[in-house]
Amino acid sequence: MFKNLHELIAQMPDEKSCRLWLAEQRWNGKPVCPHCGFDGKIYVIEGGKKYKCGSQTCYKKFSVTVGTFLEGSNIPLNKWLMAIYICTGHKKGISSYQLGKDIGVTQKSAWFMLHRIRAIMTEKVDVQMTGIVEADETYMGRKYRSDYVGLSPEEIDYKLKTPQNKKGAVLGIVERSTGKVNVKAFSEIKRDALTDYMRDKVEEGSTLHTDESSLYRKLEHNGYGRETVIHSRKEFAKTSVTGYRVHCNNVEAFWSVMKRGIHGIYHQISYKHLQQYCDEFSFRHNHRHLKDHEKFQIVFKGLIGRLPYKELVAPKNN
Template sequence: MNLLDISREFTTDEQCLAFLENQKWPTGVVRCPTCGNNKISRVVRKTSATTKNKRAQLYQCLEKTCKQQFSATSGTIFHDSHLPILTWFMAVSLVMDAKKGMSALQIQKHLGIGSYQTAWHMVHRIREAMAEQNPKPMTGIVEMDETYLGGRSKRRHRAKPRAPKDMIVAMRERSDKRSEGRVRYFHVPNGKVETISALVKKNIDPYINRIYTDQAAVYDFALNRELSKKHRTVNHSIEWVVPGSRIHTNTVESSFSLLKRGLIGSFHRVSTKHLQRYLNEFEYRFNERHSTQKFSIAVNRMCQTKPLPYKTLTSDSDPLF
């Protein structure tokens, strides 16, 4: 569903809320987000000049100890937002369909959002929700590699200390009948054995066919005994990939190319603190590139994700890792 389809299908806030209800409660059973009770009553609120920013379709929990009023946006990234849900849907479509990403400033101009801070908060909420919850382990043939973003400035005379580079680890399946060619990006604090081993254990099926990496020594220690038997390496300094050879990491490296072009071309500069959210965006867009339901999938994830508070987004006290 592209931007034109959204403008045709959704014209009122009620239609947007009905779509959210189908995504949040696909079985049709409405449950209270506070206590989980399914005994609820519907409250119909008539919109007026004084309630134009409030949701028209409300529910109230009938549990005596709860009595909570809620709507389809409660507990989602759309909660406590004064923007119309249609504006949110259009923003999701713009972020989802822009191959190399779209800046908050450009989204602000396209959608007529009042301030840059509002648009910036909106897109980071969307990126936060694009992360796949409880993803399936990668199967088949998996390539794994690392890259770096940012780093030292080339200017000779610089008053401020030079910033360290940010390390990104990527895993990508090769497309075949058993796998979908998915990719995953991880912003990691370092390339130590403990860090890489934890990623491998959580995200790669131990019964895969092969795992291909470069000759970085960390992989020899990070892979368990089962995966070590299926591990093959490529020495980029002396070898080139022979046509027809299956031992290479070109597949995962090609995803780095698109990622870097997007980060540099669309966003120019990305904060270390928010880097993982940008990786979530590029990961989702890549993995759902052939899907005809990518808008519905994105909105479904946003219905399962709690809103990201602005104070948390701008706070410096939260640890990066």
């Protein structure tokens, strides 16, 4: 395994070395037929570009990328690997323009690659948060665009009402004991939707630390404890009667990294993609103690681990 981008490039300078490395990662050196699951004799054909299943009922050819996000991509494998490494390693993310320049693909290709990679950076945590849980909401996403210049306030209003143009609201929750963050994008935050989401993500009996917002009232004394800091009175932390610190500083710190990232790197993002950006930033936050190559592995394993086997074996309509 490589420990930095330089080693990645040195170990995988071309398509062939990438394919060998991928085969090792995917099958631990012993190819398995993705069509029928046969793990006996598999033939290496076409100078190592492809494999052929040795099962008498199958005999199908396949490549190391079949069924993965890399299948059928015109972008060279080594560029994909570099892109994953760069995308997971940059604390505040990277723009498609910059990534394109760094790895030598068009901005359009880089944009596509980033979206594919981001889709994998979604961490599915099924464990509910517990103990002290900080919660806070903020707004981010697209602001007035330059092409609104000259439009009437009514026209701007109308534009902002369409989901892809308006700013989104985001709810962030942080578990105090682990520092893990979970971020959810809403087109607008309503109390019922927020209550349902919180009930799903936070264990009953937990104590919420929030500002004075009325959004959390349905949860208070209704399965959940709540302590508030009054931001409008410039109160940002206090010590509760039981001795622990009441604040939302961990969520606030997360917002600050995410907002700097979005304003500085992506400039503007539309509501349509807001959840993906939330996932990207929470992935980085929740894995911030890992080394870059460890983060790379997590994303990479997610990419090749999800083989749509059913899709592959389903009869094609042709």
